[in-house]
Amino acid sequence: MAKLNKNFIVYLLISIAFICISPYVFEDYGMRILNNIFIFIILAVSYNLINGITGQLSLEPNGFVAIGAYVTALALLSEDMKWELFQLEDPSPWVLGLNLDLIPALLLSGVVASAVAFVLAVPVFRVRGDYLAIVTLGFGFIIKVLAINSPEVTNGSIGLNEIPSVINVYWTGGIAIVTVILILNVVYSKYGRAMKAVRDDEDAASAIGIDTFKIKTLAFITSAFFEGIGGGLLAVLLTTISPDLFTFFLTFQLLIIIVLGGLGSMSGAIIGTVLVIGGSEWLRFLDSSMNIFGYVTDAHPGLRMVVFSLVLIIVMLFAREGIMGKKEFSDIFRKKK
């Protein structure tokens, strides 16, 4: 434990230093990608808690991110702005009344997302394995259908605009660091051990006195909480949200991130985020026409997505441990000793 902490503090200081100097190093585009990376680190690390640590393949993050995004957006928009934005129906009274600062708004996003997760846990964890995947996938769709069909709350498919952009990299980076620390705190506690036990062998875990339903629900709620916060940050970063932002594609991206990084490793989730979000920008050349040894190919929009799905399959087939396996940065140094 002590050793882990010492290493951890070094990483923490490096990260803080990096965040502090980043505005002087990167231009706008770089900063935008960096903000994206930090938000996706929040999402990936919390997704990894339920998916990698607890071993429950849930496909719901898009739903929780959507809840978080809408709650934060509604809390930050002024009453006048709401009247102006809502084109289809008048905003409902509690939507108008919801008016908070950024931090309480983000916390509320997390709380609402985890409350929904709590309600959902009952049908989801009644059965094991694959059903979890399909129910959570369905839940993501239902959230979208609700967002589209509740214009008095969400402004329907037009969505919400003009969300005040009150964050910068210190916010996204800072919240990402806090999220990583809190989730690591869960992982390295008796609850985290119980989650891993559930992943390794659910029957044995139960036979050793672990209430597996409770543990899975805890992981699910915690993960939803931070996904909600990440969603809130995403809304503020983009300044506009609509239901089409929260499709299964978002979940798929997170899945690639944590699989590539190594299911169950928080460090892996961070590396995966940098690779996938950064790499997705870098791989843009795949979509445009290419000049390969004088032979000019046609542009193939969408080729990037083919590459990503292939990466996912190949990692699963040939390198199932991903980049980090189940290890963390600190473990690598410990092995060297």
Add this chain to the structure above:
Amino acid sequence: MKLLNKVLTISACAMLSASIVTAKEVKIGVIMPMSGPIGGFGQSANKGLEVMHSMNNKLDNGDTVKLILIDNKSDKIESANSASKLISSDKVTAIIGALTSTNTMAMTKIAENAKVPVVAPVATNILVTKRKEYVSRVCFSDAFQGEVAANFAINELKQKEAVLITDVKLDYSIGIAKIFKRAYKKLGGKIVKNVRINSGDTDFKAMLSNLKAMKPKFIFFPVYSSEAGLIAKQARQLGIKAKFLGTDGMTADKVFFKAGGKAVEGFYGTNLFSSDAPKTTELSKKFDDTFTKQKNESVHPFGVLAADSYNIIVAAMNKCKDPADNVCVNKNIRATKNFKGASGVISIENGDAKRSAIINIIENGKEKYLTTVNP
């Protein structure tokens, strides 16, 4: 975190090497959904842009215009990233895009902050240009089209009772429907039924069977081509005999005609442009010919509008001493008066295009020009 640096450096290098400058050139960024759920629309729009660019890629002062296309995968996050990249790394002077209103609104804030003009080809929602200094569009807004449709229904089709089919998943559809409802009622019409569908649905038979029992005379359905084609086909299968009026989204893709087949005969549609309409501008004819020659297909409305977005930016650049001066270019874009574009005559006021609408009727699987409505 080193890795991040590396990735960014590599991507920067890749971008630099891709755009080695030989002569002086001005850059226009293009953000289009080339893949993802609405990738088809982006691809159609981009074709028009390519053709227009091949016809005219020089400014009056001899500078070359370079287009930098970025795929936003039909996604908001990507749209915002793309705008950021175009502005801060590629240093573009103006941006064309990003097709749908929702994706466009994800990038306008970034452009607004950087004072880079955005010209939206087909983002029709009224919010897109509202309170924006640097955002303009060449299409008319949902409000105008909704009014045109209501007027046409009452005055020309003489229909006082309408069934309204709205695609709740589509901001475009709800935008038009809302204005239509208001205008139609004002003119003495009555909406007898308001039906909601979801784009992506394929089976409308249950909904249409219910409608059939009502024996509707007139149906207004501001929806996109796929759904419009399927609704038309299934309505015919069920024996619904009503007059249908659609909007520019209906005929936006030829899949409407193909899938609809015989069922779409006699449908009315409001549009910005019709390849059959009398050519009001010289460019319109020329563009039409070149497009057909190059792409071997007829012109797509999204393609023409993308081409006109380009034309208006180029015209604005020609009026500036330094064509790369984004503030000047924006000023001139927003001062566009009676511009004779490929899609017709366009004036821009407060960022919104003032332009005439056309009404077509579908005959023999083609749009046939009926009338022009001026604003």
Add this chain to the structure above:
Amino acid sequence: MDFITFIQQLINGISLGSMYALIAIGYTMVYGVLRLINFAHADIMMVAAFAAFFAIDSLEVSFVLATIIAILVSVVTGILTDRVAYKPLRHSPRISLLITAIGVSFFLENIVNVTFGGTPKSFNAPEFFDTIIELSGATLTPTVIIVPVVTVLLLSILLFILYRTKYGMAIRALAFDIKTVSLMGIDSNRIIMIVFIIGSALAAVGGIFWAISYPILTPYMGVMIGLKAFAAAVLGGIGSVSGAVLGGFILGFTEVAVVALYPELGAYKDAIAFVFLIIVLVLKPTGIMGINFEKSRF
């Protein structure tokens, strides 16, 4: 609702339900033998529809030949999916298999997107399917008769195979216990391949019916259909072929009934399948046909 409309809606429900049923069978069979939700199954249906589209539009072959080509293409895709992506993971944790299945699903969607372009394609079915038959007010097209008849026919053939042939016995045995079957000298991989062939062929038939009824194809068309068909399979009792068909019909009827009786809920139509799914999981995880999870299947 008057009687004619009622009959009309009944017909609508039957034709929609049979298509869900055809696709649900594939989910239920693969789940039976591999305990895997084959996320790529609905995309195999999409591939079949595109193959038929390509054959008719570009190769300009007849509809019948196009159907055969589509079935062959989807069967090959199904076998390849199993051999390349699933077989190496037979003994790995289930989560790996599921993630791979999601990857395969995305891969198929995007490879079709890149190959054919993202614009929706219109499927040219023979004129025959557009014939309108009028029956005292209610109207039919030949599809609404052909689809349910073919579905029931295929189901009967499938049940015959499962209960009366050597391979069928092996499939059922495999669904019961994969380890024991391997010990008994049955080549389980071969049986799994047969399951994929049957499932993919049925998906192809479903895909072509879908393309005839709703002649607009997109690379992402399978996503929603797949989710609904899976929900139908769970509703009927996953692992049971007859249950899948029953579930498909129930879902089809419910969707039609909701739109017909409560038009204002029409926009929530897509959520119905998931509401079913959640209700079944809470009340009776074994589904209507009630097959015990750890006991026999089919």
Add this chain to the structure above:
Amino acid sequence: MILEIKDITKSFGGVVAINDTTFHINKNEIYGLIGPNGAGKTTMFNIITGNYKPNSGKVILDGKDITNKKNYNIVKYGIARTFQNIRLFSSMSVKENILIGLQNAANYTYIESIFRLPRFFSQEKKIAKRADEIIDFLNLTEYKDELATSLSYGIQRKVEIARAIATNPKLLLLDEPAAGMNPNETHDLAQLLFQIRDKFDITILLIEHDMKFVNHLCDRVMVLDYGKTIFEGHIEDAIKDEEVIKAYLGDFKHA
């Protein structure tokens, strides 16, 4: 009397696995459950540990009826078990596996762990110390940080027993603890079980096929055959019992 099994019947789809069985185990006893394959021994274990619900009958632990309790709660009442095919947590070290057994001994809440409140540290320290004690007692110190599933069979058995002891049980259920061990290892295991009984003051119920082992270890045995009790008492008497001999077809000759 620590455990009382009263008239337990359990059937699976018409097949009776256990038929009206009654027995009891005294405190600090080592009790053997023997019988041929399919006799219902493991089913009995699963009933005691709450994995199966019996069709009728009662399980009473230390005077408390635990018949229909959930399996993870039964651990709290004081019953721990090992499995026939060892089930250690594959991603964890030996120590972590044992810490899982100490799960309920660590007394802090989820919130306390998220925010690392003081009680987290004191409790974690407490269970880490306890885990080390158990590890030392079972001579597992050198394997402490190894991945549990990478160790030899015999060691894995010991780790599994250690994990069970960590839950602080009154009654320890061992499902074929000597399976796959050579005579030396079996002997050591027997000694270890005696020590465990004495040091941790617990009662042991075990299923075993190795009659020498049972003979050496068990105070009393019960012989099950097709769900029926055919003998209960001292092992020496069991070997002489005709019905037992018939059931085993001479398996006892080696004993």
